[in-house]
Amino acid sequence: xxxxxxxxxxxxxxxxxxxxxxxxxxxxxxxxxxxxxxxxxxxxxxxxxxxxxxxxxxxxxxxxxxxxxxxxxxxxxxxxxxxxxxxxxxxxxxxxxxxxxxxxxxxxxxxxxxxxxxxxxxxxxxxxxxxxxxxxxxxxxxxxxxxxxxxxxxxxxxxxxxxxxxxxxxxxxxxxxxxxxxxxxxxxxxxxxxxxxxxxxxxxxxxxxxxxxxxxxxxxxxxxxxxxxxxxxxxxxxxxxxxxxxxxxxxxxxxxxxxxxxxxxxxxxxxxxxxxxxxxxxxxxxxxxxxxxxxxxxxxxxxxxxxxxxxxxxxxxxxxxxxxxxxxxxxxxxxxxxxxxxx
Amino acid sequence: xxxxxxxxxxxxxxxxxxxxxxxxxxxxxxxxxxxxxxxxxxxxxxxxxxxxxxxxxxxxxxxxxxxxxxxxxxxxxxxxxxxxxxxxxxxxxxxxxxxxxxxxxxxxxxxxxxxxxxxxxxxxxxxxxxxxxxxxxxxxxxxxxxxxxxxxxxxxxxxxxxxxxxxxxxxxxxxxxxxxxxxxxxxxxxxxxxxxxxxxxxxxxxxxxxxxxxxxxxxxxxxxxxxxxxxxxxxxxxxxxxxxxxxxxxxxxxxxxxxxxxxxxxxxxxxxxxxxxxxxxxxxxxxxxxxxxxxxxxxxxxxxxxxxxxxxxxxxxxxxxxxxxxxxxxxxxxxxxxxxxxxxxxxxxxxxxxxxxxxxxxxxxxxxxxxxxxxxxxxxxxxxxxxxxxxxxxxxxxxxxxxxxxxxxxxxxxxxxxxxxxxxxxxxxxxxxxxxxxxxxxxxxxxxxxxxxxxxxxxxxxxx
Numbered sequence: 045x046x047x048x049x050x051x052x053x054x055x056x057x058x059x060x061x062x063x064x065x066x067x068x069x070x071x072x073x074x075x076x077x078x079x080x081x082x083x084x085x086x087x088x089x090x091x092x093x094x095x096x097x098x099x100x101x102x103x104x105x106x107x108x109x110x111x112x113x114x115x116x117x118x119x120x121x122x123x124x125x126x127x128x129x130x131x132x133x134x135x136x137x138x139x140x141x142x143x144x145x146x147x148x149x150x151x152x153x154x155x156x157x158x159x160x161x162x163x164x165x166x167x168x169x170x171x172x173x174x175x176x177x178x179x180x181x182x183x184x185x186x187x188x189x190x191x192x193x194x195x196x197x198x199x200x201x202x203x204x205x206x207x208x209x210x211x212x213x214x215x216x217x218x219x220x221x222x223x224x225x226x227x228x229x230x231x232x233x234x235x236x237x238x239x240x241x242x243x244x245x246x247x248x249x250x251x252x253x254x255x256x257x258x259x260x261x262x263x264x265x266x267x268x269x270x271x272x273x274x275x276x277x278x279x280x281x282x283x284x285x286x287x288x289x290x291x292x293x294x295x296x297x298x299x300x301x302x303x304x305x306x307x308x309x310x311x312x313x314x315x316x317x318x319x320x321x322x323x324x325x326x327x328x329x330x331x332x333x334x335x336x337x338x339x340x341x342x343x344x345x346x347x348x349x350x351x352x353x354x355x356x357x358x359x360x361x362x363x364x365x366x367x368x369x370x371x372x373x374x375x376x377x378x379x380x381x382x383x384x385x386x387x
Numbered sequence: 388x389x390x391x392x393x394x395x396x397x398x399x400x401x402x403x404x405x406x407x408x409x410x411x412x413x414x415x416x417x418x419x420x421x422x423x424x425x426x427x428x429x430x431x432x433x434x435x436x437x438x439x440x441x442x443x444x445x446x447x448x449x450x451x452x453x454x455x456x457x458x459x460x461x462x463x464x465x466x467x468x469x470x471x472x473x474x475x476x477x478x479x480x481x482x483x484x485x486x487x488x489x490x491x492x493x494x495x496x497x498x499x500x501x502x503x504x505x506x507x508x509x510x511x512x513x514x515x516x517x518x519x520x521x522x523x524x525x526x527x528x529x530x531x532x533x534x535x536x537x538x539x540x541x542x543x544x545x546x547x548x549x550x551x552x553x554x555x556x557x558x559x560x561x562x563x564x565x566x567x568x569x570x571x572x573x574x575x576x577x578x579x580x581x582x583x584x585x586x587x588x589x590x591x592x593x594x595x596x597x598x599x600x601x602x603x604x605x606x607x608x609x610x611x612x613x614x615x616x617x618x619x620x621x622x623x624x625x626x627x628x629x630x631x632x633x634x635x636x637x638x639x640x641x642x643x644x645x646x647x648x649x650x651x652x653x654x655x656x657x658x659x660x661x662x663x664x665x666x667x668x669x670x671x672x673x674x675x676x677x678x679x680x681x682x683x684x685x686x687x688x689x690x691x692x693x694x695x696x697x698x699x700x701x702x703x704x705x706x707x708x709x710x711x712x713x714x715x716x717x718x719x720x721x722x723x724x725x726x727x728x729x730x731x732x733x734x735x736x737x738x739x740x741x742x743x744x745x746x747x748x749x750x751x752x753x754x755x756x757x758x759x760x761x762x763x764x765x766x767x768x769x770x771x772x773x774x775x776x777x778x779x780x781x782x783x784x785x786x787x788x789x790x791x792x793x794x795x796x797x798x799x800x801x802x803x804x805x806x807x808x809x810x811x812x813x814x815x816x817x818x819x820x821x822x823x824x825x826x827x828x829x830x831x832x833x834x835x836x837x838x839x840x841x842x843x844x845x846x847x848x849x850x851x
Contacts, residue, residue: 045625046544047545047550047625049534049538052549052550052553052554053534053557055629056553056554056557056558057557059629059632059633059636060557060558060562060596060632061561063632063633063636064561064562064588064636066637067584067588067636067637067639067652067655068565068584068588071584071649072584072585074649075579075580075581075649077580096504098507098508099504099505099508100440100443100504101441101443101445101446101501101506101508103508103510104442104446104510105441105442107722109643109646109647111646111718112645113645113718113793113794114793115796115798116793116798116799123646123647124647125579125648127580128579128580129578130578130579131578131579132571132574132576132577132578132582133507133509133574133576134576134579134582134583135509135510135576135582136583136643136646138510138721138722139722139727140722140723140789140793140799141427141799141803143800163431164430165431170800170803170804171430171803172426172427172430172441172803173430173441174426174430174434174441174442175430175434175435176440177434177435178435178437259804322798
């Protein structure tokens with residue numbers, strides 16, 4: 045076959061435009077997905093947030109769809125074509141240097157986002173996201189509105205739950221540190237409150253707990269657990285000062301289960317997120333022991349009640365005695381029964 | 388004024404201009420790449436310097452190396468070899484100068500506009516509408532110029548390089564406006580999930596219908612010349628050319644794997660991605676069989692070595708590409724640095740190497756001056772090769788760590804510390820590539836200023 049100029053020009057154009065018809069025109073003619081069950085239109089604020097999302101290249105690190113093999117943020121719902129109706133542009137993204145955002149709405153309250161956008165390392169010390177402080181607070185609020193809209197009606201449900209618990213959490217904080225902790229304890233199922241940490245805080249466990257704490261928790265609660273992390277000035281209510289727990293042990297001795305539950309589940313309405321996706325069970329027990337030993341100066345590890353000890357558990361005697369608490373100190377037993385035998 | 392006009396009418400002017408500006412964009416584009424690499428090592432290094440935050444620096448890097456460096460250098464080569472192969476002169480050098488101007492205005496809009504957040508944000512279609520217009524005009528003008536050059540040819544048969552160069556211009560004149568949704572000037576996008584289909588139709592036409600025809604066309608020109616051997620098969624050239632445009636245009640859906648696009652699009656893009664081995668192996672087979680037994684000539688020639696290595700990168704890229712389009716593979720390789728490794732060997736490895744090699748080969752023919760330094764070309768080759776091989780290995784490793792961990796239930800935050808050392812190594816490798824860009828620009832500049840003038844009769848001999 046001899047390639048003449050006519051064959052070259054006409055053939056090249058025909059092949060290309062035929063492909064275009066199949067790959068663009070046919071989808072354009074056939075793809076008219078109905079809005080999905082969670083879809084809702086964006087408000088003008090959320091639209092403005094989308095514009096900022098596009099302008100600042102957020103889509104180079106964040107995707108906006110969940111696949112069947114995803115486990116992280118948003119993995120409770122697979123993406124549907126009807127999730128993106130009327131959004132223009134609706135950039136789905138090709139990289140996940142940060143988490144998928146398709147269901148990010150309502151995962152965190154607005155004050156967490158303000159701290160996180162100002163400098164992501166304030167809330168998540170390991171984040172690689174740029175600090176967006178230079179955009180100014182009004183743009184950060186628009187971006188926050190956009191993130192909070194991700195997930196549509198499902199996000200709205202999460203937001204309303206955040207808002208439902210925000211007011212009581214703030215009121216409790218306003219009543220003073222002791223009342224605040226009492227309120228926080230009241231939100232934990234009783235079974236967890238009266239549960240000791242089942243694992244001993246051996247040096248290796250504490251070293252692991254320290255790593256988890258400094259990587260995941262120090263941004264808000266501070267490197268020394270006093271609640272004075274870099275994010276704290278942005279948050280309302282502020283992060284807990286762990287040293288206060290010393291006078292708020294359940295039954296005068298328990299705090300392990302309470303810490304575990306709050307770390308696992310987060311405290312909706314406050315900036316405290318859940319860590320059940322980031323941390324496996326042992327890591328949560330380790331960081332609970334770290335917080336207890338280093339910041340409270342006491343741990344209930346391996347105390348009664350407990351079941352059969354895990355097979356690998358080494359023998360360990362809990363040397364800590366519950367701190368004297370006032371004013372109810374007199375009614376507390378002088379010392380917890382120290383265990384000498386692993387069970 | 389008439390002196391100016393005489394300058395604009397010099398036939399070699401636009402080709403040289405595209406090469407010089409392309410090599411300048413190589414420096415600027417890779418410097419932005421380094422900034423983005425540093426952002427991923429130490430995110431507060433450029434804290435609150437708006438133009439350098441990752442979300443603004445990365446598109447500047449990508450668009451500048453793509454549309455600026457690689458494409459401009461390859462277009463510069465084409466503006467030389469197309470008239471040369473047709474034994475004629477470029478139809479209108481002033482029109483080609485205008486294309487050069489419009490093209491560079493477009494590329495320049497990247498660093499300027501993206502710094503202030505003026506972008507349409509969709510990957511590879513970030514330039515705002517006004518500069519989509521300048522780019523489209525540049526392409527259409529070039530297409531007219533080349534078609535008219537063909538019409539005024541003195542050589543009857545059209546060599547395969549001419550097909551590819553002409554095809555690239557004709558295809559891009561349609562592909563770019565569609566991909567950029569130029570009929571929606573404010574967003575450059577259509578609403579809803581359909582936008583993703585259109586975006587990735589274009590997204591893969593960019594390597595497929597812009598870079599590949601330019602680079603393969605240049606390789607078809609340079610390799611047989613340096614090897615002093617005829618083309619092995621005209622038939623294979625035909626198969627490679629027509630399957631390229633027929634298949635490459637169907638595979639964009641593989642950028643949205645397991646995403647909410649119709650299944651028939653996913654199936655089609657996966658199958659045609661696999662079928663891409665046809666145009667790739669046909670072109671590579673044809674090129675390598677043409678130089679069979681004469682590979683030493685290419686290795687001994689600094690420019691030939693670049694082009695030969697570019698074809699090797701083409702092979703690696705296009706074996707990796709189809710494999711990673713398979714859904715089972717993509718579950719691990721998508722969304723992470725594996726893909727960044729792949730895109731770098733495609734654009735810098737395959738198209739970039741051939742662009743540099745073809746430029747070093749054509750530069751003496753075009754300027755009438757010998758290369759200022761063959762050793763600097765070799766140094767550039769060494770720097771890029773060390774940098775890119777390291778870059779590819781580092782990013783592929785980081786990607787496998789990310790993808791494997793995610794697939795087994797780890798969260799993004801847990802995996803970020805695992806890739807930290809690789810992000811550091813990537814930045815180090817990037818420095819070598821930037822050094823190569825500086826060495827290349829220096830060598831190009833010094834060739835044009837100081838290169839030994841080739842005797843006219845020798846030049847005629849080289850041209851024939």
